[in-house]
Amino acid sequence: MNLxxxxxxHRAEVAQLSLEHLFLVAVSTGIAILIGxxxxxxxxxxxxxxxxxxxxANIMQTVPSLALFGFLIPLNIYxxxxxxxxxxxxxxxxxALALYALLPIIRxxxxxxxxxxxxxxxxxxxxxxxxRQLLLQVEVPLALGVIVAGIRVATVIAVGTATIAAAIxxxxxxxxxxxxxxxxxxxxxxxxxxxxxxxxxxxxxxxxAVEHSFGRGGRRLNRRHAVAALVAVAAAVVTxxxxxxxxxxxxxxxxxxxxxxxxxxxxxxxAQTIESRTGLPVxxxxxxxxxxxxxxxxxxxxxxxxxxxxxxxxxxxKLPPLSDAREVYRRVKAEYAARFHVEWLEPLGxxxxxxxxxxxxxxxxxxxxxxxxxxxxxxxxxxxxxxDFISRPDGYEGFVRAYGLKFxxxxxxxxxxxxxxxxxxxxxxxxxxxxxxxxxxLGLVQLDDDRRYFPPYDAVPVAREDTLKRYPELRAALAxxxxxxxxxxxxxxxxxxxxxxxxxxxxxxxFLRQKKLAAGG
Amino acid sequence: xxxxxxxxxxxxxxAGFRLPDGRALLTELNLSIARxxxxxxxxxSGSGKTTTLKLINxxxxxxxxxxxxxxxxxxxxxxxxxRRRIGYVIQEVGLFxxxxxxxxxxxxxxxEGWDDERIHNRVRELLDLVGLDPARFAAxxxxxxxxxxxxxxxVARALAADPPIMLLDEPFGALDPITRREIQEEFRSxxxxxxxxMAFVTHDVAEAFLLxxxxxxxxxxxxVLLGRPADFLASRDPEVVAFVSCLRGADxxxxxx
Numbered sequence: 001m002n003l004x005x006x007x008x009x010h011r012a013e014v015a016q017l018s019l020e021h022l023f024l025v026a027v028s029t030g031i032a033i034l035i036g037x038x039x040x041x042x043x044x045x046x047x048x049x050x051x052x053x054x055x056x057a058n059i060m061q062t063v064p065s066l067a068l069f070g071f072l073i074p075l076n077i078y079x080x081x082x083x084x085x086x087x088x089x090x091x092x093x094x095x096a097l098a099l100y101a102l103l104p105i106i107r108x109x110x111x112x113x114x115x116x117x118x119x120x121x122x123x124x125x126x127x128x129x130x131x132r133q134l135l136l137q138v139e140v141p142l143a144l145g146v147i148v149a150g151i152r153v154a155t156v157i158a159v160g161t162a163t164i165a166a167a168i169x170x171x172x173x174x175x176x177x178x179x180x181x182x183x184x185x186x187x188x189x190x191x192x193x194x195x196x197x198x199x200x201x202x203x204x205x206x207x208x209a210v211e212h213s214f215g216r217g218g219r220r221l222n223r224r225h226a227v228a229a230l231v232a233v234a235a236a237v238v239t240x241x242x243x244x245x246x247x248x249x250x251x252x253x254x255x256x257x258x259x260x261x262x263x264x265x266x267x268x269x270x271a272q273t274i275e276s277r278t279g280l281p282v283x284x285x286x287x288x289x290x291x292x293x294x295x296x297x298x299x300x301x302x303x304x305x306x307x308x309x310x311x312x313x314x315x316x317x318k319l320p321p322l323s324d325a326r327e328v329y330r331r332v333k334a335e336y337a338a339r340f341h342v343e344w345l346e347p348l349g350x351x352x353x354x355x356x357x358x359x360x361x362x363x364x365x366x367x368x369x370x371x372x373x374x375x376x377x378x379x380x381x382x383x384x385x386x387x388d389f390i391s392r393p394d395g396y397e398g399f400v401r402a403y404g405l406k407f408x409x410x411x412x413x414x415x416x417x418x419x420x421x422x423x424x425x426x427x428x429x430x431x432x433x434x435x436x437x438x439x440x441x442l443g444l445v446q447l448d449d450d451r452r453y454f455p456p457y458d459a460v461p462v463a464r465e466d467t468l469k470r471y472p473e474l475r476a477a478l479a480x481x482x483x484x485x486x487x488x489x490x491x492x493x494x495x496x497x498x499x500x501x502x503x504x505x506x507x508x509x510x511f512l513r514q515k516k517l518a519a520g521g
Numbered sequence: 522x523x524x525x526x527x528x529x530x531x532x533x534x535x536a537g538f539r540l541p542d543g544r545a546l547l548t549e550l551n552l553s554i555a556r557x558x559x560x561x562x563x564x565x566s567g568s569g570k571t572t573t574l575k576l577i578n579x580x581x582x583x584x585x586x587x588x589x590x591x592x593x594x595x596x597x598x599x600x601x602x603x604r605r606r607i608g609y610v611i612q613e614v615g616l617f618x619x620x621x622x623x624x625x626x627x628x629x630x631x632x633e634g635w636d637d638e639r640i641h642n643r644v645r646e647l648l649d650l651v652g653l654d655p656a657r658f659a660a661x662x663x664x665x666x667x668x669x670x671x672x673x674x675x676v677a678r679a680l681a682a683d684p685p686i687m688l689l690d691e692p693f694g695a696l697d698p699i700t701r702r703e704i705q706e707e708f709r710s711x712x713x714x715x716x717x718x719m720a721f722v723t724h725d726v727a728e729a730f731l732l733x734x735x736x737x738x739x740x741x742x743x744x745v746l747l748g749r750p751a752d753f754l755a756s757r758d759p760e761v762v763a764f765v766s767c768l769r770g771a772d773x774x775x776x777x778x
Contacts, residue, residue, distance in 0.1 A: 120618070121615075122611060123616070126580060127632075128604030128629060
């Protein structure tokens with residue numbers, strides 16, 4: 001399916017995601033204007049503060065968005081009983097986007113007002129204008145072109161940055177981009193990227209026109225219009241914000257997932273099992289990036305998701321890797337109970353470990369079956385590893401040490417891109433996931449970890465203790481899934497979504513029916 | 522030269538002004554300006570003329586001595602009230618580019634809360650007074666006017682609320698010589714009709730002679746000579762002679778065959 005066919009077939013969804021996207025941009029930029037413009041004005045009155053405040057805004061811009069999300073999710077900041085920062089969803093995405101939008105707005109307000117011809121300012125003061133009158137009647141109107149230029153830059157940045165909001169279940173066109181990256185589907189990536197780019201261009205054009213109309217010489221501010229406009233913007237931002245931030249107050253079981261196919265399928269399996277066995281309403285908060293699912297669970301934003309024992313041990317608990325599967329399970333169970341009040345339930349049955357993969361034809365030609373077998377080819381081979389594999393304590397460094405490997409080149413890239421890079425011959429070996437559906441689809445071969453280097457990554461549902469206490473039927477429902485999913489089954493389900501483009505919801509439903517796990521099945 | 526308190530509009534009593542770094546821009550200034558008088562402050566760039574003006578409308582406060590306006594030290598005046606009683610015209614004019622000519626002239630009356638009709642009539646009256654046809658100019662923006670026309674608007678704006686005192690800081694300095702000559706002549710007749718107290722800063726000695734009741738010549742922040750134009754021509758002080766020779770030089774060039 002090409003891009004146009006896709007967009008035509010998913011018109012309603014594209015429109016919906018674009019609206020979500022616009023909403024994120026509009027509310028966050030609106031908040032940034034309400035904070036940034038007055039702050040910029042204040043700085044012109046107290047120039048000594050300009051260095052620290054502009055410095056802070058500058059630093060905010062350089063903080064990676066996932067790091068910022070990780071910092072914001074556990075926060076609980078209330079304003080008039082409405083939670084304005086913290087948790088997953090639009091609220092936190094908006095807070096992050098607003099922080100990113102602040103710098104250009106503060107800076108342009110500050111420089112715009114400072115750039116007003118000193119002779120004009122002196123004339124105004126000499127005529128007996130108060131500081132307020134000078135500001136509102138002369139300085140702000142004359143700086144308006146520059147201020148709008150700052151808002152324009154902030155808006156265009158926000159349209160681009162808002163794609164990352166999908167990482168915390170905040171919606172927007174980023175959903176397509178993340179899903180496309182995950183499924184190695186360029187059409188899907190473009191279906192998110194092209195409308196986002198068009199939104200950015202449209203915003204740039206419209207605000208450019210506004211900027212131009214305020215351009216040289218400025219425009220006289222009609223006091224009543226200015227106040228009315230300001231009140232309208234503030235009222236719109238506040239009502240929309242209260243509306244979104246307040247929604248979802250009713251109690252449901254919230255099931256989360258990380259942002260890759262297997263996790264979404266497992267999220268569906270858990271959600272559907274709970275729905276059919278307990279009748280409790282379930283809210284799905286899938287596609288959480290990085291370790292945000294963990295943050296969300298601890299913060300009480302979700303009640304359960306599927307975690308991997310090895311990930312919990314090294315990436316979350318920061319403990320040294322262990323190779324014994326039972327020992328790892330025992331360890332994380334105890335630590336989670338003590339530190340997070342989170343319980344590890346029955347393992348699902350499969351181990352999603354790192355899979356060292358090479359092309360099928362290489363495996364056949366060179367007769368390779370084990371990782372230790374590639375040592376003599378490694379100096380001529382290039383590798384492509386995900387950021388995760390490179391940075392984890394049980395990842396790249398220990399791996400090359402354990403097998404005594406030296407590669408010709410090590411390239412760090414997004415995990416989902418490494419499969420394609422391997423199949424296309426751009427790299428010769430990658431570290432994928434053992435359950436990845438693409439392994440079969442692209443004819444890749446997994447090498448045996450003959451030195452038992454990689455720790456176990458058993459998939460296990462984790463849940464908040466307080467939720468399990470409140471809904472005892474939940475524990476029974478999740479326990480029923482214990483030991484029901486094999487690696488082959490997981491790989492097949494992943495392929496059904498990644499390769500056959502079927503919906504995770506349908507694949508999960510079919511699995512539960514076949515396994516007779518569905519209620520009444 | 523002897524004046525009683527009643528007829529003195531502005532009085533400098535040992536006034537001085539020092540920058541925070543200690544540099545003195547003005548030292549030990551003693552002079553008074555009588556009601557209806559035009560005192561011209563003459564001097565080279567950096568001699569302290571503009572500083573002297575800014576001490577009158579409290580754009581600056583003296584660091585030594587005091588400045589009295591209507592018998593009250595400026596530091597006891599509310600700065601905003603004081604400035605609205607004092608018209609202020611600067612060389613760069615400083616018209617508000619986003620206001621029409623009418624709106625520019627109406628700034629102070631509007632701040633003072635006049636009603637629309639009164640403002641409207643006053644603007645027309647003032648534009649006529651400075652030789653600009655209201656029908657042609659009222660709705661234009663400053664960028665659509667020539668330098669001379671803009672400076673006329675600047676004078677009209679300063680006069681709008683009929684302030685008893687006018688401060689003019691090289692108002693015609695940026696104009697071409699012919700326009701400057703015309704506008705100086707018109708200003709002189711305006712000055713006679715209005716009878717305002719004026720402090721007028723210039724470095725153009727011919728302008729000083731044309732407009733001044735008295736001239737104060739400043740050098741390095743101090744008064745070198747204070748007197749009528751006739752006293753000026755009689756002085757032997759080297760700085761005075763230097764300025765007067767500019768006047769003579771211009772005449773000689775004009776008289777040369």
